[in-house]
Amino acid sequence: MTVSLHVDEKAFGRNVVLDNIQLNIQNGEFLTIIGPSGCGKSTLLKIAAGLDTEYEGKVQINKRPVTKPGISQGFIFQEHRLFPWLTVEQNIAADLNLRDPDVKRKVQELIDIVRLTSNEKAYPSELSGGMSQRVAIARALLRDPEVLLLDEPFGALDAFTRKHLQDVLVDIWQKKKITMILVTHDIDESIYLGTQLAILRANPGRLQKWLPIELSFPRSRTDTSFQYLRQKVLEEFEKTEHSVYAEGAGI
Numbered sequence: 001m002t003v004s005l006h007v008d009e010k011a012f013g014r015n016v017v018l019d020n021i022q023l024n025i026q027n028g029e030f031l032t033i034i035g036p037s038g039c040g041k042s043t044l045l046k047i048a049a050g051l052d053t054e055y056e057g058k059v060q061i062n063k064r065p066v067t068k069p070g071i072s073q074g075f076i077f078q079e080h081r082l083f084p085w086l087t088v089e090q091n092i093a094a095d096l097n098l099r100d101p102d103v104k105r106k107v108q109e110l111i112d113i114v115r116l117t118s119n120e121k122a123y124p125s126e127l128s129g130g131m132s133q134r135v136a137i138a139r140a141l142l143r144d145p146e147v148l149l150l151d152e153p154f155g156a157l158d159a160f161t162r163k164h165l166q167d168v169l170v171d172i173w174q175k176k177k178i179t180m181i182l183v184t185h186d187i188d189e190s191i192y193l194g195t196q197l198a199i200l201r202a203n204p205g206r207l208q209k210w211l212p213i214e215l216s217f218p219r220s221r222t223d224t225s226f227q228y229l230r231q232k233v234l235e236e237f238e239k240t241e242h243s244v245y246a247e248g249a250g251i
């Protein structure tokens, strides 16, 4: 088992945000997490990353407890957070020495995988949002993380760039065979990328449904099996809306 994410309770003051979430993600799986705004998706991912340790429960990666951020858990934020004064290859290498031939070779390999060949010497101000996000992904991958955690990584991008980056991500996942956990608002994205899908409900955040996605890659958004899954996810969303409404109606 690669990642076991067990959060009995997470609260901010008196506001209970996550309640009894138990997710077990096997090696090499691609888990997508979807749910209404405010259901605690980002909070859950931050807990998995070791960025938030104030919760009841236990998070383990390959049986080691996660107590702080580390290179085992790469984290990709919605905004890329590159260093503006460094080139693409320097941003990817960051604190590692590009003069080391091994580092240089790995950086070049990743630049090719994220499809930025011939942009090695560009600065972030010369890159589009999608290119910058690919640099951030390469930077995380250079550290050989055991799991890559992505928080709405394509949320700020236009629809075309977003689709392109989804394909880049599937390509990376297949080539590197790395476990991924991605949070998104986008139902199509969650089905297009995931091998497993966790649907959360809000107030407090709980697991509504765990859905295996057994579609082969490359996937097509227009396939009937894809459409069928989309319908299923929408139905689960409707159930969460009804339950919120029912709870609200009693107040």
Ligand SMILES: Nc1ncnc2c1ncn2[C@@H]1O[C@H](COP(=O)(O)OP(=O)(O)OP(=O)(O)O)[C@@H](O)[C@H]1O
Binding pocket: 012, 017, 035, 036, 037, 038, 039, 040, 041, 042, 043, 044, 185
């Ligand atoms: N640092 C914080 N202090 C207090 N409350 C917080 C903090 N961070 C998040 N929250 C609250 O926790 C709840 C869950 O937030 P979170 O950002 O995890 O949700 P989300 O599902 O990722 O939302 P969205 O999809 O809108 O990004 C929200 O009610 C939010 O207001």
